Amino acid sequence: MRAFVAKIALALVPVAVMIVTNVIYDPSHLLREGPERHIADRLVSGQPVAGVVNFDERRTLWYVLQRQSAPTDVVVLGSSRGMQVSAHAFPEQTFFNACVSAAAIEDLIAIAGEYARRDLLPRTFVLALDPSFLNRMHHHDGWRVMEDGYDEVMREAGLPPASPQPPSFDRLAVMLSPAYFQQALREIKARRSLSLAVMDEADGDQLGMLRSDGSRVYPRSVRERTPAQVDGLAVSSASDIRRDPETAAFTELDAFAMRRFEALLGFVARRGTHVAFLLPPYHPATVRLLRDAGVFTSFDMAERYYRDVAARFRIPIAGSFDPASTGCDATEFYDGHHPRESCLGRIVRMLTRASPGI
């Protein structure tokens, strides 16, 4: 029996190494403070941040707002599909891109509410809209770092505030997770520093960068993808979307999401902030394949709703989920989901031409 226990202990040495690595390296900063505060300091002081990939974008934004002293002219809200909109698109105006990855409707509300709570509401919010904002199944808890902002919008609209979060053992589970170990090893291999040692623009060009205006520069490996690679990724994106259980469940627009979306529009309008809608397109091949598979219907449904709201609230709107009407061709994408800055810039120009006040 003693020999058996010794054998088990010996066999588990790699597991022990994994746990120790996870705890010591902790690539997503679950056990200790991450670089968010430091990133926010740099952004607010007008410097870019390069080479840091695992940070909490929402917490960073919260720190940015904490440090910001005056409102910005234009703020973009949305998901990673809107992250390429930069200050270049809004010359002679102060600008910040507050898009966060995998944004849900709660993110838009919480971030806008946080701006309002801190008296930092911009002159214009450009909402880079996704179909998934209206999908009942699309949610996560990242936005809760700005839960007070969310509750403020909801309270004013007479809607229920955020429900309390149940206790979670997620962090413990992550420390025991081989996936987290793999993430740690990948970052060790890529020599990505948690101490933000890599910061100048040259490194940013190579590794990817968060500009001081909050917009994102993808790593060179992403920017220099060949058309064939992008086409392949566009097909993969279409497959991913089609087999995503969220997509399967997205047969109708979520009534509660629509109520909250319209509540948000009313909330910011009452405070004198203009709103513009930007619909970032998907890659043409992705759209074609999803249309063929009958999956794009929900995307069309969401677009029709956004256009209807724009008409009702007299909100300028430009772009489309279908690239055909935006002038963006297949070369203006990084993959199936993410348009390049040139594509988004063209749509912003349509927006500003239609509504010079933005």
Next chain:
Amino acid sequence: MFFPLVCLAYFATPHRLRWITLLVASCIFYMAFIPAYILVLFGLIVVDYTAGIVIERSRGARQKALLVASLTSNIGILAVFKYYNFAVISAAGLFGSTADAHVPLLSWALPLGLSFHTFQSMAYTVEVYRGRYPAERHLGRYALYVMFFPQLVAGPIERPAHLLPQFLTRHRFDPDRAASGLKLIAWGLVKKVVIADRLAGAVDTVYTLPTAHHGPAIIVATIFFGVQIYCDFSGYTDIAIGSAEVLGFSLVTNFRRPYLARSVGEFWSRWHISLSTWFRDYLYIPLGGNRVPRRRWMLNILLTFLISGLWHGANWTFVVWGALHGCYLVLGRLSAPLRDRARALVEQTALSSIVPAAQTAITFALVTLAWVFFRARSVRDGFVLVSRATDWSVFDLDALGLTRGELTVSVGLIAALFAIEALSPDDDARSVLRGAPIWMRWSAYYGVMATLLLLGVYNNSKFIYFQF
């Protein structure tokens, strides 16, 4: 943590109470998925437990009627949960829409592993009816026969004569047996987490949108699926058999290196053995087996495989898959004289040494072709994939959604899997290390652990066969 705790509790419990420990553990295990469905399982257990006793006491027509009633209730549960919507939708396709017919569809999820435990229950009542096994008087032990957690949700499908007596055996903790079981669990995990889940991404990418892909990607994805489903299912089976072994139980072998088979018939003696022998013993042979005229035999084979296809899922894709295998066997038998002559001719030439490899390759190709329909979302998609597989105008391996590095790793892992299987002196991968020096064994153990930690894909994917 569940399994180590059950082991501790099991060996800490006095022998006469161990069935309670296992039954409670099995209930907890099952209820981790959809708790309410345990009531369906309990219902099934009570019906078949009672049926076993009354069938044993009865004779003649009454006994047969009781058996039919028991089988009908089992098949009825399967029909309601698994086939009702399929039947309604298929009927609507033939005769008009379901809305016109005012026939509601059920929105119930399929109870986990329903097809497995209903088949295991039916095996019990049939064995009692045939007088091959006495009816179990102990309800708890019978419940454990149906619910034994290592094989509850995806088999192997046990027979009462093999599993039930083991619940009476006094098991002492045996370190060697436990170590052996743990090795099998680790190997099963490698097959599932490292190989099956790694290949799943490329397979899903292609099979989700068949019209977006061309020959090379479709063929690679289909071969990947063949390996994926093997590693997924046999990986689960290894984990089930290994877990049972740690506790002192022995479950039946379910896979014997199926892709080394040299004919489709041999494939079925190596693939999901507990199901194919179930169909052989309880459907094919009662239909007359092969001791009937040729036409009737062909019908028996086709019927058995069509039902086997439907067993896998309520979709016409599975029916086509089963029909293909049935056709392979029928055509295989009809063409046997011709093939024997061709083989005899080839064996007289210098090419004789490649005959076994060619037979294995042809069998693999036929089985892989059938997998297209097993995996496709619809029969139409299946035919689209088959027709586009011949279109090599675009060499689009990028469309698999894998980087070149990931593709290389995937192919390397498949090669390693087949090499290990080919090197095994028997059907057990553990036997590769039998008699090896200690340094080699421990290097292999650490290699397995490192492979699991470094190359495993941990995305909470379920086992494919759980849905059946």
